[in-house]
Amino acid sequence: MLYKSNQDLPLEIRTRFSEAYQDLYRAAFNSAIHWYGEAPKAHQVALSAVKMQSAMYRSIV
Numbered sequence: 001m002l003y004k005s006n007q008d009l010p011l012e013i014r015t016r017f018s019e020a021y022q023d024l025y026r027a028a029f030n031s032a033i034h035w036y037g038e039a040p041k042a043h044q045v046a047l048s049a050v051k052m053q054s055a056m057y058r059s060i061v
Contacts, residue, residue, distance in 0.1 A: 003029060
């Protein structure tokens, strides 16, 4: 299942993350679902992408 827009994301993701991080989560999830073919694994990959981006941003600021 691919997410075509941020409105398609699970409520947990939409309420937890900003729009920019939702975009990142969606892109990472959609890529990972193609690669792994499993939603739970794709979710883990997408959360990791958001976490890494967030940590990188905090280290720059």
